[in-house]
Amino acid sequence: MRFLEDVAELEALYGTPGEASLVKVARRMTPTYRAWIGRSRLCLLSTVGPEGTDCSPRGDDGPVVTELDPGTLALPDWRGNQRIDSLRNIVRDPRVSLTFLVPGSNNMVRVNGRARITDDADLCARFEKAGRQPRTVLVIEIGEIYSQCARALLRARTWSAGDESEGLPTVGDMLREMTAGAFDGATYDAEWSGRAARTMW
Numbered sequence: 317m318r319f320l321e322d323v324a325e326l327e328a329l330y331g332t333p334g335e336a337s338l339v340k341v342a343r344r345m346t347p348t349y350r351a352w353i354g355r356s357r358l359c360l361l362s363t364v365g366p367e368g369t370d371c372s373p374r375g376d377d378g379p380v381v382t383e384l385d386p387g388t389l390a391l392p393d394w395r396g397n398q399r400i401d402s403l404r405n406i407v408r409d410p411r412v413s414l415t416f417l418v419p420g421s422n423n424m425v426r427v428n429g430r431a432r433i434t435d436d437a438d439l440c441a442r443f444e445k446a447g448r449q450p451r452t453v454l455v456i457e458i459g460e461i462y463s464q465c466a467r468a469l470l471r472a473r474t475w476s477a478g479d480e481s482e483g484l485p486t487v488g489d490m491l492r493e494m495t496a497g498a499f500d501g502a503t504y505d506a507e508w509s510g511r512a513a514r515t516m517w
Contacts, residue, residue, distance in 0.1 A: 341462045344386040349461045352425050353389075354379050356416035361391070361454075363412055363431075365405030372402045380416070382442070387458050389414075389427065392443040392450035395515050403452070406431045412456060415464065420475050422466035429459040448517040 320326050342349060358375045374380055374391060381389045391414070393403065406412065410430040417424055431454045440449045469475070485493075487508070488501025 337465075341460050343460060344458060345383055345461065349425060350383065352418070352423075352463075353381060353383075353416050353427075353461075355418050356380055356425070358417050359391075360415040360417075361402055361412060362415070363402045363405035363409070365408050370401045370405055372396075374414075377445075381414070381456075384455070389429075389456040389458065390439065390442075391431075391454040391456060392440070393433075393452045393454060394450055394517060403433055406433055406454070412454075414456070422469040422474070424464035424466075424469070425461065426464055427456065427458055427461050429457050431456045445517045 320329070345353075357378065357380050358373065359380050360371055361374050362369065362371045364370075374394075376392070376394070381391045384390050410432060412429060412431040414427045415424050416427070433452050434455055435452050439453050439455075440451070443450050443453065486501065486505045488499075488503075488505035490501075491499040491504060492501035
């Protein structure tokens with residue numbers, strides 16, 4: 317198998333990008349990108365660190381990020397699995413990418429930039445829900461914003477395929493597998509929805 321390791325060879329294989337893919341890039345929030353991102357309740361946060369890369373879903377019941385100013389976004393770090401892989405990466409390498417999705421739209425919007433983590437009391441308090449606040453907030457300096465091609469979601473029929481989850485292994489199944497049966501996956505699965513409801517924020 318041959319692998320491509322030369323950028324010029326790669327560019328020759330793919331040719332010249334179309335005009336739309338080049339003129340779509342903004343350096344700060346614009347009215348259209350602001351409207352799009354404001355409708356997104358889910359983004360994928362990509363980070364990089366000494367151990368490698370990480371991609372973490374971030375979701376909310378309203379806009380997943382808040383605009384602090386046209387060049388800065390704030391992303392609250394709501395409860396998760398406490399591994400803090402993304403946060404650990406950001407402390408050591410601030411480069412991040414966020415991919416925003418909106419149910420029903422085959423387009424996506426990407427923000428590339430640099431993030432810092434703050435536990436500023438006033439900023440954390442802005443995101444309070446159900447009497448709880450995030451422990452920290454990511455403050456993201458926008459480097460560039462642009463729309464992503466819809467082909468990937470169209471090919472995958474992301475919003476039109478219907479529920480295809482029947483028969484999928486559960487997280488409990490995965491945990492049981494990873495521990496050669498020592499982890500009680502059935503109990504984990506049975507208790508998950510109640511535990512999630514109690515610890516959503």
